[in-house]
Amino acid sequence: MREITLSQAVNEAIAEEMRRDETVFLIGEDVAEAGTPFKVLSGLVDEFGTDRVIDTPIAEPGFVGLAVGAAMTGARPIVDLMFGDFIYLVMDQLCNQAAKQHYMSGGKLKVPMVLRTNLGATRRSAAQHSQSLQALVAHIPGLKVALPSSAYEAKGLMKTAIRDNNPVVIFEDKLMYQDKAPVPEGEFLIPFGEANVKREGGDITLIATSSMVQVAEKAAETLAAEGIEAEVIDPRTIVPLDEATLLDSVKKTSRAIVIDEGHQSYGVTAEIASRLTEKAFYHLDAPVLRMGAMDVPVPFSPALEDLTVPTPEAVVENARKLCAGEMIHAA
């Protein structure tokens, strides 16, 4: 199978959907000729023109608001939010407006829009361009949240998001745009709420999102060499969450670590760990462990920044302890 980058996969998904459905359009800062700072959208303006690939002023609440109104009246906007950190700027439009229209109107209004943005630290971009804020939006009923872990997921999840009749937030890992993965030619969609078992194993379950899937896979290789077989699962969407696949795995392995790059406290890892504990308690041989980013603003200095995110080594160490029955006091 051909291999393409995550960036190319996103570009291809959007182009295919824009060809298929003329109500789909792109809007955001520097999305047209610039193709975004990461060049993810390069070339789309040449095919679809500036009517459908719309450069906006630097006014995040304004253009997200425009997308909500366009979506409510018959269009399917894809909003580009240059950095995930800017979600704080658009919280009212996203969480008070987009997320609630369908419910508040008793099911009459719909907001079929995609907000694509990014997450991920270790790019030396400091505290306001490095956050992984998926937990914030996953907390809000009415929003769906997708976290692609490779080019394959990036394409399939984006196409599903564009066709979904709800506001969907997609976080791409900004450090993975140039990572290649096998992506089939031709159309495919990845349904929301279907976790992907990346690696099978019977000793411990590693549930990981986005870039943390790679971290979990590396850890699993090291563990395998030591005789510990880890099962690696990528939920792919955290809203909706494929609880059944996660529970089945944990009931089999009796141990689990949940890894996500958002802050650990009150985060994605906490939510998943809690559900596993509530629903698989009597199958567990050890507490379900959370591994998120440290609860500190992301520091600039490489010497400090690298300490804040989960690493394969840290996952290996924790997995060893869990399998050996040692107590771990997390965070």
Place this chain on the structure above:
Amino acid sequence: MSDAKHNSEDYLRMYRQMVRIRTFEDNANQLYLSAKMPGLTHMYSGEEAVAVGICEALTDDDRITSTHRGHGHCVAKGAEFKEMFCELLGKEEGYCRGKGGSMHIADQSHGNLGANAIVGGSMGIATGSALRAKLQGSDDVTVCFFGDGATAQGLWYEVMNMAALWKLPVIYACENNGYSEYTKTEEIAAGSITARAEAFGIEAHQVDGQDVLAVNALTRKLVDRARKGEGPFFIELMTYRYHGHHVGDINREYYRSKDEEKDWKENRDPIVRFRGWLVEQGIASEDEIEAMNAEIKKDASDAVAYAEAAKYPEASEVDMHVYAD
């Protein structure tokens, strides 16, 4: 006005709609005062000529976005009493199945995209609706209602900039009732409000919001021009809210005097004023007007009785409509 007779049906409909709004609000206030309505609500009484003058210049395909003080917009855009009172009382037959209530009432069948409980919260939605119209080659126009208090929100300046850059068919209608909740707007607004729109190159107008004919005539012109791609436009409508910020805001002398309220009610009431004009022009007699008022009053009390007796949503609805299929 020489065409008064010719347009008499339009004028009578405008009068009727203004009285319907006032009557709706009188009933809603009573429901609140008698503790029959859950929560609270914001009365539109006194501002009727604004909603009616504007909405009578629109078709069902044209959209509006409304505010927390939104009953007037909803009635003026064509909504029915029964579904509105059901919504205010949280009943299943309400426009939003009781899930929105007074502050989120919406009626898509007539192009009302909904009231919004965040001050200025629908400015993006209205402008986005206009962007959609332009992208899809549709000739509908969107009117964004908001109050003078909302002009302090940053969102307005962001969306006006884009609306002006892209010549979007949106009309920003600022209902200036002089008060931002419990504060005189002149204490919190620097400079001129129309000048703020003009700074973006947007044609701005100020109109007497108590004169339904003046509001309607101006809006018709601007709507026609917006359909031809000459938008966006801004209108500042000078008006007054008879009640407090919300129905529970009874003792309000700390921010405005009873004399001021009395003056607006006695000397500038949009309904009394228009009624006088209709009689003077021979479009309707006092008796005909009284009969119309009585009929509307009966419609409203019938709708209230219906809504009071109507059923609440089933408990099974509570997690329905979180996500669309």
